[in-house]
Amino acid sequence: MSADQLPTTSREVRLASYPEGEVTLDHFxxxxxxxxxxxxxxxxxxNDWMALGSVALDQMNPDTTLPIPVFQPGVALWGRTVGTVVRSNxxxxxxxxxxxxxxGWRDYAVGAAHEFYKRDRSLLPSPEYFLSQGPTAWHGMVETAQVKEGDIVFVSGATNGVGALAGQIARLHGAAKVIGSTGSKEKIDFLVKxxxxxxxxxxxxxxxxxxxAALAPNGVDVVFDNVGGEQFEAAVQIASRGARFALCGALAGQHGNGGSPRLPLMSAITKDLTLRGFATMHTPEQLDGWNARFGTWLADGTIVxxxxxxxxxxxxxxxxxxDLLDRRYSGTVLVRLGG
Structure with a gap:
């Protein structure tokens, strides 16, 4: 469809009501x-591609404690998207x-040009690659946990888009061993093979x-935690002295899973652990830097x-x-919208 043949309407997904328990289709x-x-x-x-993330669950909660905007009933949701300009003033x-x-969550978006960030198509193999969670993985593994050569690395919730890239980034920075946790035999094979x-x-x-402990008998030096709960507590228990933790998420506490983490305080103190939470809010220039780096790694086969x-x-x-909340997917979840 050319710019001169644009439709008069655009489909969109709105929040029908705030969920009081499990999210169902009736809430959309x-x-x-x-x-x-x-x-x-x-x-x-x-809009050509949209990335789905579990953070939208928190945005459906008007009482969320996270410093993020909350969706409003009767209004279209929003999310990270790439698309093509079809008309410009x-x-x-x-x-x-x-x-x-x-x-995102709609066929077309209309807005001021400064609300849209131009991307260089030549950097990556396909437009959807710009929606990787690599910037978060890089920020957590390199800038927060400061992974280095010889480290033993543990990534909890490693099958999601952030964790799968974080583990690869650790290997590219010389980690001696990268271990991941996940929820099925099929996902173990996905991570390893x-x-x-x-x-x-x-x-x-x-x-x-x-x-x-069986996989890291001498402890772990870096922990990239997406989960919290028992997995966070176990990582503190197994951590080597001076281990660095990058705290990215708390999936164990989402979608009715419970599992708020407890910090074994004396272990953290006596082991001299560094525990740092982080949020990824990069500038366009930093994102361009990641995309250029990512494209090079993809081209030479050092990362998938x-x-x-x-x-x-x-x-x-x-x-x-x-389905994302039910953990039926592996890696970044991308929905093809158009194009």
């Missing part, structure tokens, strides 16, 4: 909105430009501390981009999100 509403003509300084973007962006933005982890275990198979593609466009988003 598929609707159509008028596709407005862009005003002065505005553009129309066809701004000198900053031209028709055909690839842009990244946060007005496809992603390149040295070892992985299923946290369902027994006490995490025992499984981790673990991701799952969901077809079906905007109508498929609610079910894909529920």
């Amino acid at each position: 509403e598929l609707a159509e909105s008028e596709l407005a003509e862009p005003g002065e300084g505005q553009v129309v973007v066809r 701004s000198p900053a962006l031209a028709v055909g430009d690839l842009v990244e933005h946060f007005s 496809e992603v390149g982890f040295d070892a992985a275990f299923d946290y369902h198979d027994g006490p995490v501390a025992e499984q981790l 981009f673990p991701h799952t593609v969901v077809e079906g466009g905007v109508p498929a988003l609610p079910q894909a999100f529920l």
Whole structure:
């Protein structure tokens, strides 16, 4: 469809109501909105790919303690997206430009040009690669945990988009061994055979501390924690003296899983552990730096981009999100919207 053949409406997914328990399809509403003509300084973007993340669950909670904006009932949700400019009233962006933005969960986005970040298509193999969670993985593993040559690394929740890249980044920085935790035999095979982890275990198979100790008998030097709960506690127990923890997420406490982490304080003190939480809010320049680095690694085969593609466009988003919460996917979850 050319810019001159744009539809008059755009499909979007709205929050129907705040969930009081498990999220279901009833909490979403598929609707159509008028596709407005862009005003002065505005553009129309066809959304091509959207990344799904579990943080949207917290954004459905009006009482969340996280410092993030909360979705509003009756209003379209939003999320990280890449798309193509199909109409422009701004000198900053031209028709055909690839842009990244946060007005996902819809077919088209209309807004001021400065709300859309131009991306260089030549850096990566395909537009959806710009939605990797590599910036978060890099920030946590390199800048927060300061992984170095010879480290024994443990990544909890390693099958998700952040964890799978964090483990690979650790290997590229000389880690001697990278261990991951996950939730099934199939995902163990995914981490070891496809992603390149040295070892992985299923946290369902027994006490995490025992499984981790068996794979890291001399302790772990770096922990990239996506989970919290028992896995965080086990990592503190097994950690070597001076180990560095990058605290990325707390999946054990989401979606009714319980498991708020307890900090074995004396172990952390006597082992001289460094525990640092982090959030990734990079500048466009930093993101460009990551994308250039990522593209080089992909081209020479030193890294892979673990991701799952969901077809079906905007109508498929609610079910894909529920499947994400049920941990049915591996790697970054990408929904093909258009293009």
